Amino acid sequence: MHLKTLLIAGAALVAGLPAIAHAQASAPTAPSVSAPRPWAPTGLPDRIVLTPGADAARDMAVAWRTDGRQVAALAELVEAIDGPAYEERAQVVAGRSTDGAALGGQGRHHAARFEGLKPATTYLYRVRGADGWSEWLSFRTAAADLSEPFRILYFGDTQNSILSKGSRTIRNGLLRTSPDVVVHAGDLTGRSHDWEWGEWTAAGGYGFAMIPQLPAAGNHEYSDDDEGARHLGPLWSAQFALPGNGADKAPETSYFVDYQGVRFIVLDGTAAAELDSLDSQTRWLDGALASSTARWNVVVQHQPIYTCARPDDTKALKAAWEPIYRARNVDMVLQGHDHCYSRITDGEGQAAGAARRAAGAPQGPVYVVSVAGPKMYGLNDRALIQPDRVAADTQLYQTIDVEAGRLRYRAYTVSGALYDAVDIVRAADGSKSLEAPSEALPSLRLCDGAVGPDGVPCVGSPK
Structure with missing residues (x-):
């Protein structure tokens, strides 16, 4: 009886299908809902990026994004403890908020500064969206003891296919090296579009929110208007809360940071070469180096003094800045x-x-060019005689271990293989020399005609 009942019910159901189908076909169509724009903001914070202040032992800042309902920029900050009951001690920090649509983006961009911090101290912070707070994120301030060692992680351009192919360089670098500060040498994006910043911040994730980031602007952070005039992409200043202590004609993209015995000086080569800020940045650069009391001075800029792909060096920057690098x-x-x-x-x-080193001449600046993303250029005709080490068709990340009298520089391929290594050693009298570490280095990664160093087609195009 039960089986018969089921069969009758099933037959009735099948018999009713045409009517149901007809009813569905004749039902009014539901109004269409427009699909959300790519990388649309929500009521929870995203694109959280931590940046250091001019004194990284006492000043940090954070930028983030939400949807338009969160009008006020609000963060909370507390000194970290080992237990979970720290919220009651947190202080509210108010910041600035900007309409993202006015910047060519979406939602609202926020920034807040954490000032008066203790050196060598771990803090927790979170930022506010209309639907709630972000998770608690931690950072550690630089030490007041300038001889305490730390690690720099340095990336070249990401620029293209940021999330699909550039992210593995960023993530492998962050996970494998445990850096204290991260440097980006420009062209983080392809044209400073909103979706590109979405990919870039997704590539770094919580690493960008917990480790201080020092970005330099590249030419691809700029775009041209309808009349051909070049402008810095407006989302740059929304994405990074930078110190604001730079040159008067490049206030958003030049700055310096003192971090535990290193003065980082960040320049904007595009504004210098194309937007009439060369004299302003040159004066500021000389002053920032003259006033530096750091053990080490490291400059970050996008366009290289000595090129490895282009036929000519960056002549205007080379003429103005290289003499200062040597003199200072x-x-x-x-x-x-x-x-x-x-x-x-x-x-x-x-x-x-x-020959100079063999004769005992002091070492001048060491110039490095690197690339983190998948876009490649072919090497120029000087690449095998001018650089000490060179590579083509290779994604890399670099570390610099900072000690009181030594910088330990290492370059790694994206898969983590050591590719280059040198130590810069400072003597008691301030003179510098180079030491080749004991680590064995692989053969140069070069293209052989149309074949790349991995046995697949060479993708580097001539520049």
């Missing part, structure tokens, strides 16, 4: 733009540098 004893210049890898210790080439 700059230790390293970290660069991007050329979509290849090179480390130059003497602008006159490998042989000249080796």
Whole structure:
């Protein structure tokens, strides 16, 4: 009986299907709902990026984004403890908020500064959206003891296919090196579009929110208007809460940060070469180096002094800035733009540098160009005689371990293989020399005609 009942019920159901189908077909169509725009903001914070203040031992800042309902920029900050009951001690920090649509983006962008912090101290913070707070995120301030060691992680351009192919460089670098501060040498995006900033912040995730980031603007952070005039993408200043202590004609993209015995000086080569800020930045650069009491001075700029892909060096920047780097004893210049890898210790080439070092001449600045993303350029005709080390068609990340009398520089391929290594050693009298570490280095990664160093087609195009 039960089986018969089920069969009758099933037959009735099947018999009713045409009527049901007809009823569905004749029902009025529901109004269409427009799909959300890519990387649309929500009521919870996203794109959270931590940046240091001018004194990273006592000043940090954070920028984030929400949907338009969160009008006020609100953060909470508390000194970290090992237990979970810290909310009651948190202080509210108010900041600034900007309409993202007015900047070519979406939602609202917020920023807040954490000032008066204790050196060498771990803090927890969270930021507010209309539907709630972010998770609690931690950061540690720089130490007041300038001899305490720390690690820098340095990336070249990400620019293209940021999330699909550039993110593995960023994530492998963050996970494998445990850095204290992260440097980006420009062209973080392809044209500073909103969706590109979405990809870039997604690539770094909570690492960008917990480790201080020092970005330099590249030419691809700029765009041209309908009349051909070049402008900094407006989302740059919304994405980063920078110190604001730079050159008067590049206030949003030049700045310096003192971090535990290193003065980082960040320049904007695009504004200098194309937007009439060269003299302003040059004066400011000289002053920032003259006033530095740091053990080490590291410059970050996008366009390289010595190129590894382009036929010519960046002549205007080279003429204005390289003499200052030498006169003011700059230790390293970290660069991007050329979509290849090179480390130059003497602008006159490998042989000249080796001869000078053999004669006991002090070492000048070490210039590095690197690339984190998948876009590649072919090497120029100087690449095998001028740099000490070079690579084509290779995504890399770099570390610099800072000690009182030594900078330990290491470059790694995206898969984590050591590719380049050198130590810059400072003597008691302030002079510098280079030491080759004991680690064995692999053969140069070069294209052989149309074949790349991994045995697949070479993707680097001539520049």
